[in-house]
Structures are given as structure tokens and as C-alpha cells.
Amino acid sequence: MNAMPGWADAIVVPLISVLIAFAISSGVILAIGESPVEAMTLMVTGALGSSYGWGYTLYYATNFIFTGLAVAVAFHAGLFNIGGEGQATLGGLGVALACLFVPWPHWSLALIGAMAAGAAFGALWAALPGWLQARRGSHVVITTIMFNFIAAAVLNYVLVNVLRPTGSMDPATARFPGATNLPTLGEILGAIGIPFSRSTPANVSLFVALAACVAVWLLIWRTRAGYEIRAFGKSDRAAVYAGISPVRITMLAMLVSGALAGLMAINNVMGEAERLMLNAVEGAGFIGIAVALMGRSHPFGVLLAALLFGFLYQGGAELALWTSIPRELITVIQALVILFTGALDNMVRQPVEALFLRLRKGAK
Amino acid sequence: MDLPTALQILDSMIRLGTPLLLACLAGLFSERAGIFDIGLEGKMLSAAFLSAAVAFVTGSVWLGVLAGLVAALMMSAIHGLASITFRGNQLISGVAINFLASGLTVLLGQYWFALGGRTPSLEGAARFQPITLPFAQELREVPVLGLIYAELISGHTALVYLAFALVPLSWWLLYRTRFGLRLRAVGENPAAVDTAGVSVVGIRYAAVAICGLLTGLAGAYLACGLSAGFVKEMTAGRGYIALAALIFAKWRPWQALAATMLFGLLEAVANRYQSLDLWGVPLPVQFMQALPYILTVVILAGFVGKAIPPRAGGQPYVKER
Amino acid sequence: MAAGRPGAAPFAIELRGISKAFGPVQANRDICLQVARGTIHGIVGENGAGKSTLMSILYGFYRADAGQILIGGSPTPIPDSQAAIRAGIGMVFQHFKLVPNFTVLENVILGAEDGARLGPSLAKARRALQALAREHELEVDPDALVEDLSVGHQQRVEILKALYRQAEILILDEPTGVLTPAEANHLFRILRGLSERGKTIILITHKLREIMDITDHVSVMRRGEMVATMRTADTSPEALAELMVGRKVLSRVEKGPARPGRTVLEVEDLRVCDAHGIERLKGVSLTVRAGEILGIAGVAGNGQSDLLDVLGGIARGTGHVRLNGRALDLSGRGCNGHARRKAGIAHVPEDRQNLGMIMDFTAWENVAFGYQGDPRYRRGPLMDNDALRADCAGKMARFDVRPPICDLPAKSFSGGNQQKLILAREIERNPDLLLIGQPTRGVDIGAIEFIHQQIVRLRDAGKAVLLVSVELDEILGLSDRIAVMFDGRIMGVRDPATTSERALGLLMAGVDDDKGAA
Numbered sequence A: 001m002n003a004m005p006g007w008a009d010a011i012v013v014p015l016i017s018v019l020i021a022f023a024i025s026s027g028v029i030l031a032i033g034e035s036p037v038e039a040m041t042l043m044v045t046g047a048l049g050s051s052y053g054w055g056y057t058l059y060y061a062t063n064f065i066f067t068g069l070a071v072a073v074a075f076h077a078g079l080f081n082i083g084g085e086g087q088a089t090l091g092g093l094g095v096a097l098a099c100l101f102v103p104w105p106h107w108s109l110a111l112i113g114a115m116a117a118g119a120a121f122g123a124l125w126a127a128l129p130g131w132l133q134a135r136r137g138s139h140v141v142i143t144t145i146m147f148n149f150i151a152a153a154v155l156n157y158v159l160v161n162v163l164r165p166t167g168s169m170d171p172a173t174a175r176f177p178g179a180t181n182l183p184t185l186g187e188i189l190g191a192i193g194i195p196f197s198r199s200t201p202a203n204v205s206l207f208v209a210l211a212a213c214v215a216v217w218l219l220i221w222r223t224r225a226g227y228e229i230r231a232f233g234k235s236d237r238a239a240v241y242a243g244i245s246p247v248r249i250t251m252l253a254m255l256v257s258g259a260l261a262g263l264m265a266i267n268n269v270m271g272e273a274e275r276l277m278l279n280a281v282e283g284a285g286f287i288g289i290a291v292a293l294m295g296r297s298h299p300f301g302v303l304l305a306a307l308l309f310g311f312l313y314q315g316g317a318e319l320a321l322w323t324s325i326p327r328e329l330i331t332v333i334q335a336l337v338i339l340f341t342g343a344l345d346n347m348v349r350q351p352v353e354a355l356f357l358r359l360r361k362g363a364k
Numbered sequence B: 001m002d003l004p005t006a007l008q009i010l011d012s013m014i015r016l017g018t019p020l021l022l023a024c025l026a027g028l029f030s031e032r033a034g035i036f037d038i039g040l041e042g043k044m045l046s047a048a049f050l051s052a053a054v055a056f057v058t059g060s061v062w063l064g065v066l067a068g069l070v071a072a073l074m075m076s077a078i079h080g081l082a083s084i085t086f087r088g089n090q091l092i093s094g095v096a097i098n099f100l101a102s103g104l105t106v107l108l109g110q111y112w113f114a115l116g117g118r119t120p121s122l123e124g125a126a127r128f129q130p131i132t133l134p135f136a137q138e139l140r141e142v143p144v145l146g147l148i149y150a151e152l153i154s155g156h157t158a159l160v161y162l163a164f165a166l167v168p169l170s171w172w173l174l175y176r177t178r179f180g181l182r183l184r185a186v187g188e189n190p191a192a193v194d195t196a197g198v199s200v201v202g203i204r205y206a207a208v209a210i211c212g213l214l215t216g217l218a219g220a221y222l223a224c225g226l227s228a229g230f231v232k233e234m235t236a237g238r239g240y241i242a243l244a245a246l247i248f249a250k251w252r253p254w255q256a257l258a259a260t261m262l263f264g265l266l267e268a269v270a271n272r273y274q275s276l277d278l279w280g281v282p283l284p285v286q287f288m289q290a291l292p293y294i295l296t297v298v299i300l301a302g303f304v305g306k307a308i309p310p311r312a313g314g315q316p317y318v319k320e321r
Numbered sequence C: 001m002a003a004g005r006p007g008a009a010p011f012a013i014e015l016r017g018i019s020k021a022f023g024p025v026q027a028n029r030d031i032c033l034q035v036a037r038g039t040i041h042g043i044v045g046e047n048g049a050g051k052s053t054l055m056s057i058l059y060g061f062y063r064a065d066a067g068q069i070l071i072g073g074s075p076t077p078i079p080d081s082q083a084a085i086r087a088g089i090g091m092v093f094q095h096f097k098l099v100p101n102f103t104v105l106e107n108v109i110l111g112a113e114d115g116a117r118l119g120p121s122l123a124k125a126r127r128a129l130q131a132l133a134r135e136h137e138l139e140v141d142p143d144a145l146v147e148d149l150s151v152g153h154q155q156r157v158e159i160l161k162a163l164y165r166q167a168e169i170l171i172l173d174e175p176t177g178v179l180t181p182a183e184a185n186h187l188f189r190i191l192r193g194l195s196e197r198g199k200t201i202i203l204i205t206h207k208l209r210e211i212m213d214i215t216d217h218v219s220v221m222r223r224g225e226m227v228a229t230m231r232t233a234d235t236s237p238e239a240l241a242e243l244m245v246g247r248k249v250l251s252r253v254e255k256g257p258a259r260p261g262r263t264v265l266e267v268e269d270l271r272v273c274d275a276h277g278i279e280r281l282k283g284v285s286l287t288v289r290a291g292e293i294l295g296i297a298g299v300a301g302n303g304q305s306d307l308l309d310v311l312g313g314i315a316r317g318t319g320h321v322r323l324n325g326r327a328l329d330l331s332g333r334g335c336n337g338h339a340r341r342k343a344g345i346a347h348v349p350e351d352r353q354n355l356g357m358i359m360d361f362t363a364w365e366n367v368a369f370g371y372q373g374d375p376r377y378r379r380g381p382l383m384d385n386d387a388l389r390a391d392c393a394g395k396m397a398r399f400d401v402r403p404p405i406c407d408l409p410a411k412s413f414s415g416g417n418q419q420k421l422i423l424a425r426e427i428e429r430n431p432d433l434l435l436i437g438q439p440t441r442g443v444d445i446g447a448i449e450f451i452h453q454q455i456v457r458l459r460d461a462g463k464a465v466l467l468v469s470v471e472l473d474e475i476l477g478l479s480d481r482i483a484v485m486f487d488g489r490i491m492g493v494r495d496p497a498t499t500s501e502r503a504l505g506l507l508m509a510g511v512d513d514d515k516g517a518a
Helices: A006-031 A036-048 A051-076 A084-101 A107-136 A140-163 A185-191 A205-222 A224-234 A236-241 A246-263 A265-273 A284-294 A299-322 A328-343 A345-363 B003-032 B040-058 B061-085 B090-113 B145-153 B158-176 B178-188 B190-195 B200-226 B238-248 B253-272 B285-300 C051-058 C081-086 C104-109 C118-136 C151-164 C181-196 C208-214 C237-245 C304-311 C337-343 C352-356 C363-367 C385-398 C415-427 C445-460 C472-478 C501-508
Strands: B275-278 B281-284 C013-022 C025-035 C040-044 C066-071 C089-092 C169-173 C200-205 C217-222 C225-231 C263-273 C279-289 C293-297 C318-323 C345-348 C433-437 C464-468 C481-486 C489-494
Touching: A006 A036, A006 A284, A006 A328, A006 A345, A036 A051, A036 A299, A051 A084, A051 A185, A051 A205, A051 A224, A051 A246, A051 A265, A051 A284, A051 A299, A084 A107, A084 A140, A084 A246, A084 A265, A084 A284, A107 A140, A107 A246, A107 A265, A107 B285, A140 B238, A140 B285, A205 A224, A205 A246, A205 A265, A205 A299, A224 A236, A224 A246, A236 A246, A236 C352, A246 A265, A284 A299, A284 A328, A284 B090, A299 A328, A328 A345, A328 B061, A328 B090, B003 B040, B003 B145, B003 B158, B003 B178, B003 B200, B003 B238, B003 B253, B040 B061, B040 B090, B040 B200, B040 B238, B061 B090, B061 B200, B158 B178, B158 B200, B158 B253, B158 C118, B178 B190, B178 B200, B178 C118, B190 B200, B200 B238, B238 B253, B238 B285, B253 B285, B281 B285, C013 C051, C025 C040, C025 C051, C025 C217, C040 C051, C040 C181, C040 C208, C051 C089, C051 C169, C051 C200, C081 C089, C089 C151, C104 C118, C104 C151, C118 C151, C118 C181, C151 C169, C151 C181, C169 C181, C181 C200, C181 C208, C200 C208, C208 C237, C217 C237, C237 C501, C263 C304, C263 C464, C279 C304, C279 C464, C279 C489, C293 C445, C293 C472, C293 C501, C304 C345, C304 C433, C304 C464, C337 C345, C345 C415, C352 C415, C363 C385, C363 C415, C385 C415, C415 C433, C415 C445, C433 C445, C445 C464, C445 C472, C464 C472, C472 C501, C481 C501, C489 C501
Parallel strands: C025 C225, C040 C200, C040 C217, C089 C169, C169 C200, C293 C464, C293 C481, C345 C433, C433 C464
Antiparallel strands: B275 B281, C013 C025, C013 C066, C217 C225, C263 C279, C263 C318, C481 C489
16 A cells, blocks of 8 residues: 555655755865855856846756756666766767768758758667667666776777767767757847857757657657567566567667657757767766656656756856866766765655654544 | 877776766765666766865865865765655656756855866866886886886876775675675665664665765765866766766676776777777767766666666655555 | 373363454354374365464454363463463464574574573573474574575574473464475474474474375364364375365356467466565466367465466566467566566456455556556546546446446445456456456355356357366356366366366376376
């Protein structure tokens, strides 16, 4: 029987976990001799106090939406895809190839082409671990970790030995042609009369990310495939009873997951850097884990969590700029969020459950 | 390749392989007891930082090592709490620990030393000094063997010798003692241990603590032996390579030595040559860097001998009839 | 009962008023039991009668809510397994608690080592094992890996483990479930020898023949209570069967005579091996015709579940199965639940909670479970959740599911209402063949009659029904023909109108009344 209502499980428990994570983070800030209140104020003004701040916040959030959705889709199938980093790296390669070698007439076509290439490369990079799990029983967690490193080596090789323009010392591709440059959020909003900073990297990819949230929501909760993914994730034995093929669902979930991670590249590679550099992903693949855990693998939750982490990232950068608190504070917060919403879930859940049981008994 | 060059590469293999070996043995104890640990990286990193920090402040490398052990043990305690007591997801806990270490080390490093997350360089007694084995100089003139003794075997720091000594010690502990028997049993079938009247939780915590101690040594070696101080993200994926070596070694101590030295050799070669020519096929340096991971995937896929992890690995133990 | 024998030796083990509840379920109620030293005492009862809970209390896995355990006459609290071992209790679990990649010797000393170093312990255990092997016919290679041993030998290791720990009281939980008849006979010889040497043995089983063959005394458990204890010599399998099942107040199922039509299902020489390579179905042949209910009677674990699984496409097997004359794929890509449903088979699985539904899914989501590809539930590329909700509401009304709230997760419904939901899902597909296992297990009394009526109605609509149940009353009340399964085989097919419970009971125990012992 249920010890507590569904809303408590979906909202109260994660909320308490996040609050604990933030309380401890405040303790860390105190411990290094800074004021949590001042830090928070600085972060809020820096990230949300201006359209410049918002531009960066939304840019980071766009990355995290993609990687968060990637982890969430795999979670629904009971798979833990730690390989978002590598899949996004390969997605970057796909996007770069599409931008560099196809003469696109217009950015919108280039975007579609880059999305296809990024998603395909990311999906491919997730397909191998998926296949190894489905067919050979190799644990997807370990193989995706290994594939992250292999992806880094592949990118390094390609950048240094293949795509680096002659004469350049920088391990990066040439600048993408102007026709592939995506409109920034400032340009888009400016066109409809809303003043918005034009010097931020937020771009049209944000809308693709929002569309991806809707698409994933439709996929998971409105299609047969999503139904089968969720059923398989809840009980693989029951799934077999219902005629669902474990191999097919594992592959499908990993392909979608990898494609979403790969899609991130339209934001950071095509939208921001406009060329492919080493370590372009900057850990966004891992932040996807925190985002998915905190968002309870629901696209709307992922969206909120991604915004929170986008805020933390931009706020953290501001903090590093104006105080002696380094950006790595954000990594600590991220770790604590993963720890409390993920691994220590039972520690939070058990007392909450006990409380609800007591309330229910009291009501009777 | 002449002998001195070969010896230099092998010497470098030993130095680079040692942290991998220590971390690999650490993972071995934890995973043999059924606790997966992808947080080796974070434990090493936190130990590297705290050992360097304390060694710098106190001027004593041994106090530094002690601090490193404490740091790694604290991370282990979090992992134990999450995966043993609260039966959480061990993988997620490991991920969290890696981020926690990566963030906290820079945060505290900046607070204490204001060098952008680095510690100041360690000098003198704050760093491990090479130990010259007896007669190393005298035997140098003996052809081949003398040179190997003087160049390769002699002249390492204390933790290198300790790491190598830990291989037979781990083997003995695992296969020749009551504790080892119970530890291995807990990783295979905790119910068997439980019905025999032995505490599964106790054994698992002990294993996680040993894992903490060994990653502590690995981290201390990185910061105070291999390098002279802590640098941001200085573990650079070594925790994951150790994990790969563990799978490669099929969770056995002697094989762990072989696997970590192989991976150490790959790193040494990659450091020395920008590209290699193997029977006419040019091998890019990136390929050498990725080789440990590629080899691990191949092993995991069961194409070259099946790596079977401890059967109860990753699952919290719930007592049931 | 032999309580308070003046001057006699104290009982090896005595239970006084043991009770244990799990939430609202009373698993054990006021259990009293006395077992004399050097005897073999059987405990029989159906699945869920509370035997296993009782044994877990004896081995310190659960603590009793009330009651007292006396070992050798003195009250002995058993808070954990260690205390049980100290009290001289050894347990052989149904699922062995062995470390597969350890040697026999290592398994035997695990937890009972002498000193921190293994060497001396192993040497001592090796000598002790040799002595035990000589004494009790318990030969096992001490250096063999347990995973390389046959199941029978693994069981010997479990017994050796207990004896090495100086156990005086040996409890065996369903020890023959995984053994071949020859292995079982060997086990009984060992047990007999042990009891002659003064060991006390408690044998938990649901196989009546074993009880009759080997025990000195037998106790019967039913619904958490100890309903009878007697000398084995004074009873019979029929009497025990009656005590096990009890006289239940079951309203007779209203049904007219069957009008069987063409043959729908033909099964020929069907064989199934489980994950451990043990043959669970050993050549089953049967037919089910349109408009009839074939009931499969038998004690749990004799292959009925495997029969349902392979027909439902969950497990693989060999042999021939034809549905409406068309062969079913038993081992290839076409052996899956989806293909079976398309062929016209509906399946209400025995394990409702783990197979039949996803407990975290809502009721309306579960209505599509197994039929998620149905075009009626689809609108364009998406699933039509409105259609699903409407269908769910209709099914809930027609099958009287309470509360009739489609958005409630499946786990919030009672067992009976979960079953009605599954039944609605499967029956309203209008299948040619309905596979249904344990239709009323864990179902509240009120729902039983309704579920039975639905099954009969499907039959009257000219459909074939294959019913598996361990409840003999249910089989007798519903079936038009009864096939009895024992040890992976069909022992015989009987007409419920002309057969007796006694005859069925004997068949279920593996005794063919026409041919003598099987």
C-alpha cells in the first residue's frame, strides 16, 4: 500500500532533498568565510538581474535540457546512461561536419541538417553501449563511461590531425561559414520588439530544446514506444509477459537518449562557439544526471532543473568574477543535489513516509 | 630502442602505474564485497588535495599522507552510508562523490592558498623522496642486471614500494584469511553470509573503508610523490582507468598489477612519443590514450574472455527468507 | 498430543503460542509444536499456510510477536541467525545459501572459521567432512566448486554446513523441490540415518507422499494456524489433504453442462527446461476444446506454471502446440506474448503483481498492458488516452472494479479488484483460448464468485479455457475435465462428475490409483 500520496513522492521528497543540498552548500560558503546571503544576492542579480545574465542562464539551461532529457529517457527504461558527455562530444563532431562541408543556403536549413547530424552521431555513440548491454550483457554504466573517454580521444585525434586548418596551432576546426550562424536570442527578441542583450550566446536552440521537452513528453507518455519503455523500466519480467522485446526497448531508449545528448551540440558548437573545439561539452553531459534526478525524469521537471542549473552556472561565473568564491562551488552544489536526490533518496523518503503514516493514523 | 631508453620508459611505467595500482586494489576490495565504486576518481582527488595541503602546511609528507587517508575515508563514509545503510544507488553515489571532490578541492584550495585551486609546490620533507636501495650505485656497473637494479628497481618513493607490497598482501588477505573469505562471499551471495550468522553490513563497511585507505594512498602519491603539489583535476581520469584495469584484471590482485602496469606503460609511451609506428601502421597518440578504455569495452563485451563481476555487485542487501 | 510426559526426556524443540503478523496479514497464529529428539517431524500445508514464516522465526530471521521457543526444555530466545546456530539449529533453505564460486570446503567453514587464518580452519574442516561423509553417506568432493555440483550435491553441502556447526536440529524447507526422484530417495536415506543417530529433523513440504514415507509425526498448517498434529502411522494422504485444504465455504459455481465443440488447443510432448537446466515439463500432452474448461490440478511447483508460461509466450520449450490447427512457435522469434495474443490466446498470469500488471501504472494504463499496440487505443502516432480511460471506465463498470477510479495506480487496488481488472482486459478480447492461473489467489471472498462466473460465461460463449489452480475446490467447481499434474507430467485426466477428491489427491501425490505408485 502507498505510505504517502503521489504528489508527496513527486514534489515534497525532491524538494526536501534539494533544500538539504542547498543548506549544506550554504554551510560550505560559510566555511570558506563568505556570506551565503551575499553570495545568493550576487548570483541572482548576476544571472537573473539583467537580460545579459538571462542570456547566459538560458544558454546554459539549453545545454542542460538536452543532456537532462537524455539521461531521463534512459532512466525511464531502467538504464543509467552516464555517457551523455561522450554522446554530446560526438554530436559536436556531427554538427561540425554538417556545418563545414555542406554549403547551406540559409541558417534554418543548416540547423535542420546539423540537428540530424548531431543526433545521429550522438545516437551512434549510445547505440554501441546499448547493443552491448542488450546482446552481450555488458553493463551500460561502465561502457558509457569508457565511451566518454574514447569520444574525447576520437575528437582530439580528429581535431588535431584532420579538421585543424593548416597553419593553425589551435586544436579546433575552422570557423563555420556565416550561413550556418544561428540567430541569437537577442536578435530574435529584438525583431519582435523586446529589448534583449545581443552579446549573449543564447540562441534559437533554446526553442529546439523546449520543443524537445514536449517531444520527449509525448514520446514517453503518449506513444506506444514510450509506454513500452516505461513498462520495461518498471519491470522487465512483466514487459516480457506483455510481449515487449527487451532488446528492442534497450536499443530504442539508448538511441533516443544518445540523440538528445548529441543535439546539445547545436547550442554550444553551432550556436555559441561557431566552430568545434576540444572539450566543448564542458561537463554538461554529467550535469544532465543531476538535472534528470532532480526533475524526477519528467520533461517539465527537467526543464525546471535545467533552468536552476543554468542559473547556478551563470550565477557561479558572476560569483567567481566578483568574489573569491570559485566557479567550482557549482560543482559542489551539483554533487550534493545528485547525492541527496539520487543516492540518499531513502534517507529523505523514509522520514517523510513515516510522517505521512503518522498523519494518516492521527486523522483516523 | 636501446636499454637506457627502455629502462626510462619502464621506470616511467612504474611511476605512472603506481596510482593506478593503488586505486585498482581499492576498487577490488570494494567491488569484491559487492559495492560498485565509480567514485575512485573523487576519493583519489580529495586525498591528493588534502595530503598536499597538509604536507605543505606542516612540512611533513607523512602527515600529508595521513590527511589524505582521512579525506578519502570521509568520501568512503558517504558512499557507505548511501549504498549500505540507505540502500541507495551505488552508481549515482559514486557520480556524486566524483563531483563533490572535484568541486570541494578547488573551493578549499582557493580559500586556503588563493592559487586558483592549486596548492603551493612541495619541497624537501613535504614531498616523497626517492629511496636508493642498498648497493644501487655499486652494482650499476654490472652489465644489464646492475643497470636494471639501479635505474628501474631502485630510486622510487616509499609509496611505490608499498603499492607493490600491497599486491601479495591483498592476495593473502583475500584468499588466505577469514576476513577475505567473508568479504568475497558477501560480494557473491550476501544471503550465505547472513544465514551463517555474520553481519553483511559490517563486512561491507570494512571493505569500503579499505577502499578509502587505498585510494587515500593513491591520491597522496599523486600529489606528493608523482608531482610536487596539488593541481586542479589532477587525477585526470585515473580513477576510471583503475576501474577499467579492475575489469581487465577480472577482480584479482596479481592480474590487477599486470593490468595497471600495462595501462601505465601505455601512458608512458604516449607521453614519450607523439606517434608510434607499429609494423608500418601509424598509431596516433590519442589511440594509445584511449586503448585502456577500448580494451575494457572489448573485455566487457565478452569477445576476449568473459569478465564476470561479483554476482551481488551493485545490489543493496535486503534480508529476506 | 504428547504434552507433559512425566519422566520423559524434554522435547528437542518446543514452540508455545508463536504468533507473527505482517501488517494486517496474520502469518502465524498461536502456533504450538513439540518435536521429540531423534524423530523426523513433517509440517505440511498449502502455499501461504505460514510454514515458511514459522521456520524463519526459528532461524532468527523474523522475531515472533508473541510466544516462546524452548530448545531441549529451556526457553531460548532466537533474535538472529547466530543465536539459532548457537542453539544447535541448522537450516537447509529451499533456495540454497551457498557461494557458487567457492569450494565446498570454503562454503562449509564460512562463518564458522577457527581463527583469522584460513589454513587451519580448512584443514580441520577437511577432516571433519571426511568423518561426516563416512558416517552419513554425505560424500562430496571438498575441493569442487559449488557451481559445478549437481543440485543434489549442493544440498548435501547445505546439510554438511549444518552438521559442521554441530546442529542437533535440522530444518529442511521443501528439500525435494529441485531433486530427481533418485536424489530425493538418497536424501531420505541420509535423513533417516541422521535421526537414528539422534538428530532431530523437521521436514517442511507439501508433498504428502514424502510425509507418509519418511516422517514419524506430522503437523498440518492452514492459514497461519497449526490445525493438527498426529503420528504419521495413524493418518493417510487423503486425511492430510483434507486437513490441508480444509472445508471451505465456497458457493457452488452456477453452470450448466458443457457443450464442447472443435479442438482449440492441442499440446503434444511439450518440454520446458528452467534457467538451471532442470526439466520442469517432461512431455505434456493435452487438448482443450471450444466451450470447455480444462482444469489442471496439482500441488504447486509440479510444472503448471511452466505450462502457462510457455503457452503464453513467456518461456521457451520444445514439442508441438497447435492453436486452431496452426502450430505455435515455441522457441523462435515468434515465441513472445505479442504473437500469442495475435494468435488468439489471452493470459491471466499466476503472478498477478509481478507479471500481470505494472503496479506503478494507473488502472487505465494497465488496461492496455499487453495490448499497447491495439489500433483502438491509437490516434495517429499517439496513444489515445481518452479512449483508454473510456475503455477502463467501461471495464470497471462491467467487472465491478472498486473503487472505479481510472487514475488510481494499480497497487492501490485490492487483490480482488486487480484481478477483476486483468480479467476484464483479457476476457473482453474475446480470445479463442484463455489461460488463467490461480484466478482467486489473494482475492477477497466477495470477488471469488464473480470471477468464477466470468470464467464460466466465457466457456458458455464457446471459448476454450485452460485453468490452473492449486485450490482443489476451485478445480472441481469450475472444470469440465480435470488433468492432474505431478512432477512435470500429466498423471491422468478425470471427469469431475465421476471422480472423487480422494482419487485426485492421490494423483496429485504422484500415486495413480489404477496403476499403483508412479
